[in-house]
Amino acid sequence: METIIMAVTIDPRSVHAKEVQTTLTKHGCIIKTRIGLHEVSQDSCSEQGLIILHINSSIDKVKIFENELLDIDGVKVKYMTL
Known part of the structure; x- marks a missing residue:
């Protein structure tokens, strides 16, 4: 298993x-x-979101997960293996 952020x-x-x-x-x-x-204030809620994930899995499963996320419009993914 790999540790991935x-x-x-x-x-x-x-x-x-x-x-x-x-x-x-x-x-x-x-x-x-x-x-x-994401940024919030009393007047608004930001349209830009950021999710940080700590993943414990094989790189093959991570790539499947990444590709499914990238199939969604407006989504970008970056990760690093530790």
Whole structure:
């Protein structure tokens, strides 16, 4: 098993977040930690989202997960193996 840190950006978040969430749930067994970040204020909520994932899985499963995320419009993925 590899330890991988993955960053996922979503823009616009309000349009694509539901589909991203479905994909995260589908691959939930390989996700050890998930941190979701976006700017908020009293007047607005940012359309740009960032999700940081700590993944414990084989690189083959990570690539499948990455490709499913990249199939969603507005999503970018980068990851590093530790």
